[in-house]
Amino acid sequence: MKQQQLNLQENNIIMDKIAILGAGGFGREIKTLIDSLNNFEKQYDLIGFFDDNIEKGTIVNGLEVLGGVDDINQVDYEMHIVLGVGVPNVKEKLISSISNSKISFPNLVHPSVIMSKDDVLLGQGNIICAGNILTCNIKIEDFITLNLCCTVGHDTIIRSYSSFMPTVNISGEVEINRSVYVGTGAKIINQLSIGENTIVGAGAVVAKTLPANCTAVGIPAKPIKFH
Structure with a gap:
């Protein structure tokens, strides 16, 4: 039994928490990109979407909408955010509205x-x-x-x-x-x-x-x- 517990600990994979800002068409495509990365090598714990225009708690492609930008700024743990929008000025506006030092922005x-x-x-x-x-x-x-x-x-x-x-x-x-x-x-x-x-x-x-x-x-x- 002790050996089984040790094996489970050794196989435990620590993944970075990540969420997608924007649950529209491109945001859903970003989900498939993250799924592909995880299929190749387990990297990310995809916890959901953030979107100011969709009601909190809505399920989109199997993931929950966790709120909007204000909710991102209230997160009290380390988390990656990836932009699920493609319009340049919207991207810039969204990034400028995130002030939480716990948030980082990975390259995917x-x-x-x-x-x-x-x-x-x-x-x-x-x-x-x-x-x-x-x-x-x-x-x-x-x-x-x-x-x-x-x-x-x-x-x-x-x-x-x-x-x-x-x-x-x-x-x-x-x-x-x-x-x-x-x-x-x-x-x-x-x-x-x-x-x-x-x-x-x-x-x-x-x-x-x-x-x-x-x-x-x-x-x-x-x-x-x-x-």
């Missing part, structure tokens, strides 16, 4: 991601979904979302809060500034930059540098309005 990288060991630097709170390929000498700051099957080429810099929808292709030596949103299937040619707060439409091809605070669409992508 799906096990299928191909990422070079040659000088790929990640900040905090980044989400890199299944099928992404990151080559070498890349700097990714904080709270970046790389959705399914994106590619990022060499010597690229991506500033904080930017989001990339599925199958975006970013060539080498590109600089993408803060809070940029790039739609599904867009392509960014090498040695260009995109100004902060700019939106690139789905399927666009960015063949020239884009200014800040615009929406650009088409092939080649051109600004159609400024905001």
Whole structure:
């Protein structure tokens, strides 16, 4: 009996508590990402969602909504939070509203991601979904979302809060500034930059540098309005 108890203690796995902020579509996809990470190696105790727009106690994909941002700020134990939203300015607003020193923001990288060991630097709170390929000498700051099957080429810099929808292709030596949103299937040619707060439409091809605070669409992508 003592030997059985010892074996149980040795097999006891300590996992970090983690919750998802945002229980919408992307937040539910984040749950599947965390499930995939745990299937590969037990890392996280996923305790639920936080969402200011869903009633506390609601069950979403088998997990309870634990409250909103105010409830996160009342947590009295160490916990990871991952952003389940993709809109840059919403991400920035949510992060600025979290003041609890017990909260940390891990990088979540799906096990299928191909990422070079040659000088790929990640900040905090980044989400890199299944099928992404990151080559070498890349700097990714904080709270970046790389959705399914994106590619990022060499010597690229991506500033904080930017989001990339599925199958975006970013060539080498590109600089993408803060809070940029790039739609599904867009392509960014090498040695260009995109100004902060700019939106690139789905399927666009960015063949020239884009200014800040615009929406650009088409092939080649051109600004159609400024905001």
